[in-house]
Each structure stands twice: as structure tokens, then as C-alpha cells.
Amino acid sequence: MEKEAFVATRTPARLLLAGAVAAAAAFGVIMVTPDANAAAGTLGAAAAQSGRYFGTAVAASRLGDSTYSTIAGREFDMVTAENEMKPDATEPNRGQFSFSSGDQIYNWATQRGLKVRGHTLAWHSQQPGWMQSLSGSSLRQAMIDHINGVMAHYKGKLAAWDVVNEAFNEDGSRRSSNLQGTGNDWIEVAFRTARSADPSVKLCYNDYNIENWSYGKTQGVYNMIRDFKSRGVPIDCVGLQTHFTGGSSLPGNFQTTLSSFAALGVDVALTEVDVTNASTSQYAGLTQACINVPRCIGITVWGVRDSDSWRSSESPLLFDNSGNKKAAYTSVLNALNSASPNPTTSPTSPGTTTSPTPSPTVSPGGGGRIVGAQSGRCVDVPNSSTSNGTRVQLYDCNGQSNQAWTLTSSKQLTVYGSRCLDAAGSGNGSAVQIYSCNGQANQQWNVNSNGTITGVQSGRCLDVWGTGNGQQVQIYDCSGQSNQRFALN
Numbered sequence: 480m481e482k483e484a485f486v487a488t489r490t491p492a493r494l495l496l497a498g499a500v501a502a503a504a505a506f507g508v509i510m511v512t513p514d515a516n517a518a519a520g521t522l523g524a525a526a527a528q529s530g531r532y533f534g535t536a537v538a539a540s541r542l543g544d545s546t547y548s549t550i551a552g553r554e555f556d557m558v559t560a561e562n563e564m565k566p567d568a569t570e571p572n573r574g575q576f577s578f579s580s581g582d583q584i585y586n587w588a589t590q591r592g593l594k595v596r597g598h599t600l601a602w603h604s605q606q607p608g609w610m611q612s613l614s615g616s617s618l619r620q621a622m623i624d625h626i627n628g629v630m631a632h633y634k635g636k637l638a639a640w641d642v643v644n645e646a647f648n649e650d651g652s653r654r655s656s657n658l659q660g661t662g663n664d665w666i667e668v669a670f671r672t673a674r675s676a677d678p679s680v681k682l683c684y685n686d687y688n689i690e691n692w693s694y695g696k697t698q699g700v701y702n703m704i705r706d707f708k709s710r711g712v713p714i715d716c717v718g719l720q721t722h723f724t725g726g727s728s729l730p731g732n733f734q735t736t737l738s739s740f741a742a743l744g745v746d747v748a749l750t751e752v753d754v755t756n757a758s759t760s761q762y763a764g765l766t767q768a769c770i771n772v773p774r775c776i777g778i779t780v781w782g783v784r785d786s787d788s789w790r791s792s793e794s795p796l797l798f799d800n801s802g803n804k805k806a807a808y809t810s811v812l813n814a815l816n817s818a819s820p821n822p823t824t825s826p827t828s829p830g831t832t833t834s835p836t837p838s839p840t841v842s843p844g845g846g847g848r849i850v851g852a853q854s855g856r857c858v859d860v861p862n863s864s865t866s867n868g869t870r871v872q873l874y875d876c877n878g879q880s881n882q883a884w885t886l887t888s889s890k891q892l893t894v895y896g897s898r899c900l901d902a903a904g905s906g907n908g909s910a911v912q913i914y915s916c917n918g919q920a921n922q923q924w925n926v927n928s929n930g931t932i933t934g935v936q937s938g939r940c941l942d943v944w945g946t947g948n949g950q951q952v953q954i955y956d957c958s959g960q961s962n963q964r965f966a967l968n
């Protein structure tokens with residue numbers, strides 16, 4: 480067991496050092512300013528440096544295993560429910576929805592500051608028995624009702640939904656299934672239904688064996704996305720499952736595939752990564768390919784330890800059965816730490832455009848609540864914590880001190896008098912948290928006339944991915960969208 484497995488924290492090294500600098504100043508000690516891009520010690524923190532996330536699939540049944548939940552909560556900043564948000568789990572009887580297991584994962588994740596991807600709404604597999612026996616217009620309606628029912632429950636809460644999963648054959652034709660039997664337009668109907676059900680969440684098509692650019696299935700999916708974009712069918716992202724298991728391996732043209740999909744105007748993500756025997760070169764290569772493509776927004780591995788994998792006999796994950804970091808973990812971490820800030824202009828919400836930099840307006844001394852324009856919810860310090868590094872979130876406005884912010888003459892937004900709103904980094908996706916006020920530029924904010932609040936250090940906007948209670952606040956390229964507008968009152 481490597482010792483650092485137990486000492487790594489979610490707190491960026493820069494902030495720990497910032498605290499040390501402040502303490503040293505108080506004692507009259509001269510310190511050299513640390514490197515702003517010091518290597519991060521966890522996968523999530525390392526990915527966040529370039530505005531990306533690093534996630535894992537989580538099984539509700541394993542959350543009681545403390546080794547599992549400790550690693551998952553420490554290393555990752557995105558979670559996908561491995562089975563709990565699939566159709567058989569969420570609608571076991573027609574019209575009767577069940578969210579207990581999915582919510583267990585959602586609550587576990589958001590209580591720890593992790594975001595959640597939804598997986599999956601329309602799929603030929605893992606359908607409940609009643610759905611398997613339907614066909615034609617009855618199945619089409621059941622699919623629509625299912626999407627509406629599940630998305631209503633998670634509205635405003637998720638980073639993305641895998642709307643449709645695995646709808647293509649290996650040769651690039653459509654997979655024959657009961658859903659395909661309802662008509663070739665079933666996929667676009669699913670996406671249009673999903674956009675109406677929750678306009679704030681990113682909508683993804685997700686599949687395996689679409690990593691090799693010259694493969695028939697890759698071209699089939701590519702042509703569908705191109706067609707959707709040309710006809711205005713709502714789609715925001717493509718998930719490449721990236722199962723390099725069962726005989727598959729990293730193709731040399733993987734980056735070409737990612738950049739080709741991205742060039743269609745969608746985000747790309749690696750959504751279910753696992754690699755036979757956790758080959759370090761393949762793990763490093765797939766990570767680097769994502770880093771090299773600005774619209775590759777994140778990587779998710781399909782489980783925590785080898786023993787948690789659907790293919791455990793191939794030992795395909797980043798932690799061994801005992802929870803020790805494997806060599807592949809280090810190869811991924813190093814690749815993430817070598818990335819420069821992501822220059823992507825990729826939107827945080829569908830259909831984003833850029834907007835010019837506005838001028839600050841609110842007078843110093845003003846303040847009170849910071850209310851999200853899209854959500855109507857307040858920027859809130861969870862559980863009234865005063866701990867440095869506590870990430871702020873959206874929550875129902877309640878007038879309490881953990882939602883009361885003051886804009887100072889030095890552009891700080893203070894809470895409880897001595898804590899400042901603090902950007903944990905300057906790249907897209909960097910966390911926004913509270914930290915002891917230290918006068919640095921990552922704690923200075925411009926409150927602008929157009930409703931945005933921009934970081935002085937980063938120039939980026941306060942941003943949220945959704946509207947629900949518990950949604951975390953981050954910084955992101957200013958887009959002009961309502962998820963980046965706030966009222967200070």
C-alpha cells in the first residue's frame with residue numbers, strides 16, 4: 480500500500496500553501512510564492528486543473544464498504560450510477576417510478592461535492608419486463624413517458640444524461656431492438672423529449688466500440704450526430720465508453736475520433752473506461768488523447784477497484800482489490816497533471832454563445848444574498864461550515880448567515896466576516912469555496928452589470944451546472960447564459 484493513498488486530500492495544494500503563506504506573513508517569515516500549478520494529488524483535482532472532471536461508476540450496494548466509499552469520495556469529482564438509474568431500476572412497473580437506489584447514489588455524491596451523470600434513459604438492455612414485451616406505438620409512448628418521468632425527478636440536478644445507449648451495430652447500422660422497431664426516428668424523439676423535460680442538462684449519446692475512427696460503428700454514430708446537428712435535433716455530447724477490455728485496445732487514431740466528434744459541435748467524454756490488466760500505456764494514452772481535445776470534458780472509469788468491475792477477472796481498473804493505487808493510477812494522474820488549462824470555449828449549458836466582458840457595478844459594502852437567476856436559489860455554504868475549502872453550492876434561500884455575503888472595497892465576497900469566496904484554481908471547472916481571506920486575486924470578484932460575477936484572477940464567471948439544491952458552484956468561461964447570472968441583494 481502506498482502511503483499517499485491515505486494522505487491525499489481534495490484541497491488543492493495551492494490553497495494549502497496559500498494558508499501557509501498567510502500564516503508565515505503573520506509571523507514575519509518571508510516565503511517564496513509557490514507554483515500556481517503544483518501537481519494535484521487526486522484524479523479529480525488533477526483533472527480540474529484543465530477544467531475537466533474525473534469520475535467513476537458507483538454501485539449503491541457498495542457504498543457501505545468504507546474502503547470503496549473512501550476512495551470514491553476522495554479521488555473522483557463525478558459519479559455515474561452503474562445500474563441504479565437504468566430503466567429496470569427506475570420504472571419497475573409501468574407508470575410507477577422508483578428512485579430509491581438512484582437517489583442513494585445522488586445524495587451520497589452531492590453530499591461530498593461530486594457531480595452526477597445520469598445513465599441511461601433509452602436502451603435495448605436492462606429494460607423492465609413490462610417494457611420488453613411492448614412494441615410499436617405503445618413502446619414509443621412508454622419510452623417518452625419513461626424519459627419524462629425520470630428526468631422530472633432529476634430535473635436541474637445532473638451534469639448530463641446518457642439519453643440513448645448502444646443503439647448501433649458494429650457495422651454502423653442501427654441495432655435491431657424493440658425500440659428500433661418503433662421507427663428509425665426513435666433516437667431523435669428521445670432527444671427532443673429529453674430537451675423538453677430538462678432544458679438545463681446536457682444530453683449525450685453513449686456507445687462502446689466507437690473509439691477507432693476507421694471502424695464502421697464509429698462512422699455510423701458520427702453520421703447520426705452530424706445529421707442531428709444539421710437538422711437541429713438537440714444533442715450536446717457523445718459518450719465514448721472506452722471499454723478496452725475483452726480484446727479491445729486503445730487505437731492509434733483515438734484522438735482523431737474525439738476531435739472529429741467535437742468538430743461537429745458536441746462535447747465528448749470517456750464514460751466507462753476500463754483496460755485489460757490496466758495497461759499503463761493505454762491508460763496514459765487515452766487520458767492524453769482527452770487532454771489534447773479541448774471539448775473532451777472528462778473521463779469516467781467503470782468502477783473503483785478491480786473487484787468492483789463487471790470484468791473483474793481482467794483487473795481493468797485503477798485500484799487493486801485492496802484499494803491500493805495501481806501503476807495505471809499514477810500514469811493517469813501524471814498525464815492529468817501535465818495538462819495546461821483547457822482553452823475550450825465549450826458551453827456549460829446547451830447552445831451557449833460568448834459575451835463581452837461587462838463592467839462592475841455593485842458598490843462595495845453592498846451585499847446579502849447571491850441569488851442564481853436560473854435557479855432562484857442562493858449561494859450557500861453547506862451545513863454552515865466555516866472550514867477552509869468547503870465548496871459552496873446552490874440551496875433554497877433561507878436568510879441564514881451561511882448565505883449572507885458582503886462585497887468589500889477590495890472586491891472580496893465575505894461570509895461570517897472572515898471567510899472569503901475563493902476560487903480553487905483559474906481553469907474551467909475550478910471549484911468555488913470558502914477560505915480565510917488572504918487578499919489574493921483568486922478571492923477577488925467583479926459583480927457586473929449583466930448579472931455575472933467574474934473572478935479577478937481567472938476572468939471566468941461564477942457558474943452552476945444545474946438548478947437544484949446541492950448544485951456546486953464553479954468558475955467557467957463566461958457564456959451569457961442564465962446559469963451564470965446572479966443577483967446580489
Ligand code: G3I
Nearest residue numbers: 536561562598599604605644645687720722751781788789
Ligand atoms: O442485483 C442482482 C442480484 O440481486 C442478483 O442476485 C444477481 C444475479 O445475477 O444479479 C444482480 O444484478 C446484476 C447487476 O449487474 C448488479 O450487479 C445483473 O445480473 C447484471 O446483469 C448487471 O450487470 C451490469 C450490466 O451493465 C448490465 O447490462 C453491470 O453491473 C454494469 O457494469 C454494466 O454496465 C454497462 C453499461 O451500463 C453500459 N455499457 C456497458 C457496461 C458494461 O456491460
